[in-house]
Amino acid sequence: MRTAVDDTTGRRVTRRRLHTRARLLDAAFAVFAAKGFGRASIEEVCEAAGFSRGAFYSNFTTLDELFFALYQERADVIAGQVAAALALDGPDLDVPASVDRVTEVLLLDVDWLLVKSDFLVHAARDPDVAHALLDHRTRLRRAIADRLSRARGHTELPAVLGDAEGAARAVVAAYDGVTTQLLLDKDVEAARTWLGQLLTALLTDGSRTLR
Numbered sequence: 001m002r003t004a005v006d007d008t009t010g011r012r013v014t015r016r017r018l019h020t021r022a023r024l025l026d027a028a029f030a031v032f033a034a035k036g037f038g039r040a041s042i043e044e045v046c047e048a049a050g051f052s053r054g055a056f057y058s059n060f061t062t063l064d065e066l067f068f069a070l071y072q073e074r075a076d077v078i079a080g081q082v083a084a085a086l087a088l089d090g091p092d093l094d095v096p097a098s099v100d101r102v103t104e105v106l107l108l109d110v111d112w113l114l115v116k117s118d119f120l121v122h123a124a125r126d127p128d129v130a131h132a133l134l135d136h137r138t139r140l141r142r143a144i145a146d147r148l149s150r151a152r153g154h155t156e157l158p159a160v161l162g163d164a165e166g167a168a169r170a171v172v173a174a175y176d177g178v179t180t181q182l183l184l185d186k187d188v189e190a191a192r193t194w195l196g197q198l199l200t201a202l203l204t205d206g207s208r209t210l211r
Contacts (some may be wrong), residue, residue, distance in 0.1 A: 001010075013149075013199045015208075017058065019085050020051065020055055020056065020058070020059060020071075022048075022059070023049045023050070023051070024049045024051065024055070024056060024059060024066065025045075025066070025070050026046050026049070027048035027049035027050075027071060028040075028045045028048075028049075028066050028067070028070050028075075028117060029070055029097060029112075030047050030110070030111075031044050031045050031114045032067070032118060033069070033111035033112075033114050033115055035068055035186070036114075036118055037063075037115070037118040037119070037122060038118070040063070041063070042056055042063055045063070045066065058069045064122075064129075067118075067119065067122070068129065068132060070115065071115070071116070071119045071132070071133075071136075072132070072136070074107070074112055074116075075136040075140075076136075077107060078106065078107050078140065079136070079139050079143060080142045080146065081102075081105045081106055081107065082102055082140060082143055083100040083107065083143040083147075084105075085098065085102040085104075085105055085106075086098055086101075086102065086144065086147040087147070088101065092190070093201065095203045095204050096204070097190060097201050099196050099199045099200050099203070100148075100196060102199070103192045103195050103196040103199070104192070106192075107174075108179065108188050108191050108192060108194075108195075110182060110183065110186055110188070113179050113182060113183050114183070117183065119133065120186060121137065127176065129186055137166060140172060141165070141168045141169060141171075143162045143170035144167070144171050144172070145167070145168035146164075148167050149164040149165035149197065152182055157201070157203055157204075158204075162201075163203070167202075167203065170202050171199060171202065171203070174195065174198045174199055174202060175195065177198075178191050178195040178198065179191065179196075180190070
């Protein structure tokens with residue numbers, strides 16, 4: 001039977017274990033979104049997945065490890081979505097078109113945002129978890145900054161944003177703000193529209209070319 005290596009633990013896993021792990025992650029997502037990470041138990045995750053505690057412990061050591069794996073999985077999806085949407089233009093970055101592509105495919109899901117918020121609070125109290133969260137945000141920001149850097153000399157950005165790194169930080173901050181509002185009003189379509197408008201305004205209301 002073919003095997004793979006779990007990036008979060010280094011354990012070798014069979015295809016069956018990968019399937020079990022995926023079901024546990026899906027179940028954990030539903031349980032964490034409904035109850036919150038601090039109120040969920042291993043038993044509840046196992047029950048939602050239809051597995052015993054033994055299946056859990058064959059894949060994860062603790063609930064914290066499962067939570068971390070869940071966050072990493074979803075965060076990688078978002079980083080991939082942004083990178084793919086930004087990769088389609090040539091040197092002349094079409095900012096409005098790129099923003100439309102990003103906001104169209106970007107994962108804007110209230111349940112994910114609830115889980116992510118729990119992870120943020122958890123990270124604030126645990127330096128190791130905070131490092132993982134900062135790493136994800138750095139990768140997301142770098143994907144945006146790299147794309148803007150490739151447009152240097154072709155695409156004008158607002159001088160107030162500074163360089164491509166500054167522009168990338170502004171984009172991530174805009175996403176954070178819009179998703180916080182989404183947590184409260186639950187209006188996904190309005191969030192996509194507002195995020196698109198905000199990012200377009202941020203990245204096109206300028207008078208200088210990146211150097």
